[in-house]
Amino acid sequence: MNQAQKLNELRELFLSAPESESTRLLAIAISLGLFVTVLWLVRRGSLREEYTPIWMGIAFGLTLITLSPGTLAWLTRAVGAWTQSTTVFFFGELCLVAVCLSYGVRLSRAGLQIKNLAQEVALLRAELERMATGQGRGAERSSVT
Amino acid sequence: MSRGLLVIPAYNEEGVLPQVLSEIAAAGLGLDVVVIDDGSHDDTARVAAAHGASVVSHPFNLGYGAALQTGYKLAVQRHAPLLVQMDADGQHVPGEIRALIEPILAGECDLVLGSRFLEPSGYEMTALQNLGRHAFRLVAGLLGLHLSDPTSGFQAMNAHVLEVYTRDFFPTDFPDVDVLLTAHRHRLRVGERPVKMRKGLRRSSLHGGLRDFYYVYKMLLAIWSAPRLQIGSAGSGGTGET
Numbered sequence: 001m002n003q004a005q006k007l008n009e010l011r012e013l014f015l016s017a018p019e020s021e022s023t024r025l026l027a028i029a030i031s032l033g034l035f036v037t038v039l040w041l042v043r044r045g046s047l048r049e050e051y052t053p054i055w056m057g058i059a060f061g062l063t064l065i066t067l068s069p070g071t072l073a074w075l076t077r078a079v080g081a082w083t084q085s086t087t088v089f090f091f092g093e094l095c096l097v098a099v100c101l102s103y104g105v106r107l108s109r110a111g112l113q114i115k116n117l118a119q120e121v122a123l124l125r126a127e128l129e130r131m132a133t134g135q136g137r138g139a140e141r142s143s144v145t
Numbered sequence: 146m147s148r149g150l151l152v153i154p155a156y157n158e159e160g161v162l163p164q165v166l167s168e169i170a171a172a173g174l175g176l177d178v179v180v181i182d183d184g185s186h187d188d189t190a191r192v193a194a195a196h197g198a199s200v201v202s203h204p205f206n207l208g209y210g211a212a213l214q215t216g217y218k219l220a221v222q223r224h225a226p227l228l229v230q231m232d233a234d235g236q237h238v239p240g241e242i243r244a245l246i247e248p249i250l251a252g253e254c255d256l257v258l259g260s261r262f263l264e265p266s267g268y269e270m271t272a273l274q275n276l277g278r279h280a281f282r283l284v285a286g287l288l289g290l291h292l293s294d295p296t297s298g299f300q301a302m303n304a305h306v307l308e309v310y311t312r313d314f315f316p317t318d319f320p321d322v323d324v325l326l327t328a329h330r331h332r333l334r335v336g337e338r339p340v341k342m343r344k345g346l347r348r349s350s351l352h353g354g355l356r357d358f359y360y361v362y363k364m365l366l367a368i369w370s371a372p373r374l375q376i377g378s379a380g381s382g383g384t385g386e387t
């Protein structure tokens with residue numbers, strides 16, 4: 001038996017190993033906990049509704065995988081991993097990357113809006129003070145906060 | 146219609162502003178001088194006002210590019226026919242401003258850069274700055290914009306350029322060759338005139354250390370992503386005059 005065959009057999013052994021019941025229960029608890037936490041944060045106003053889809057998606061995906069044991073095994077074979085835990089970590093990382101990118105986009109948009117607002121405030125203040133002081137030179141100073 | 150504006154973005158420049166503003170006054174340019182105080186922690190705003198400049202103060206620090214853009218927005222608000230921008234650190238010589246304005250008043254250019262390298266001026270850059278300048282020259286040249294000093298912040302522009310530069314693409318940190326390429330893509334006529342510059346009266350906080358690397362990285366990314374929208378009527382058709 002050559003080394004490749006040995007490795008394949010070893011991999012099959014890993015993939016056919018029965019899933020631990022305690023791991024399944026832990027995963028169900030985590031996904032339910034994530035659902036509840038997101039809903040609770042929305043209810044108390046700490047998390048806006050538009051930021052929830054990605055977290056709900058992660059919680060839903062985790063629940064789906066936990067409740068249908070064959071799904072994770074199938075995914076593990078599909079991505080070429082050896083163990084189901086590797087697949088969970090792999091997709092977990094993908095989710096985190098998606099979350100970070102999503103926040104990067106939102107931050108960029110918010111930063112642009114803040115810059116435009118600050119410029120508008122500065123210009124309006126300058127204009128107000130200019131009007132208040134009869135448009136004299138050196139009179140457009142707006143207050144520094 | 147108001148007169149032209151001379152915009153000076155300033156962040157913690159109380160030490161050098163008096164000399165710069167005195168030189169501007171002595172040059173008798175006939176421009177409204179506006180200092181954009183970018184959330185300084187010192188007395189920049191008070192010093193500028195005391196020396197006869199108008200002051201627009203950001204409520205907090207937004208960055209060099211944002212300060213410049215506030216000046217552009219003010220110029221648009223006041224219907225200013227032209228705007229000159231110069232740094233507050235004393236590097237740019239007010240006496241050279243006329244050379245920048247003339248091509249705009251003559252209708253030859255929409256945007257004029259003061260170049261340190263169009264004629265021998267003895268201005269010295271560090272090796273890294275020189276490398277960056279040549280790299281940007283090369284990239285800009287490949288994209289059809291031929292400039293000897295694409296990183297010069299000493300510029301004059303007309304209302305067509307202001308209309309483009311007040312849009313949301315304008316960077317908040319380092320507006321350089323990327324915005325010049327945007328102007329070029331909008332068919333604005335970008336030109337250069339030789340000017341003398343001196344070392345700033347104090348070390349610029351804009352560059353140095355890892356910031357130089359970030360600057361090059363950011364600039365290359367910005368050049369690649371510069372808006373490609375054509376506005377047609379903004380400029381008068383020509384490009385890259387030197």
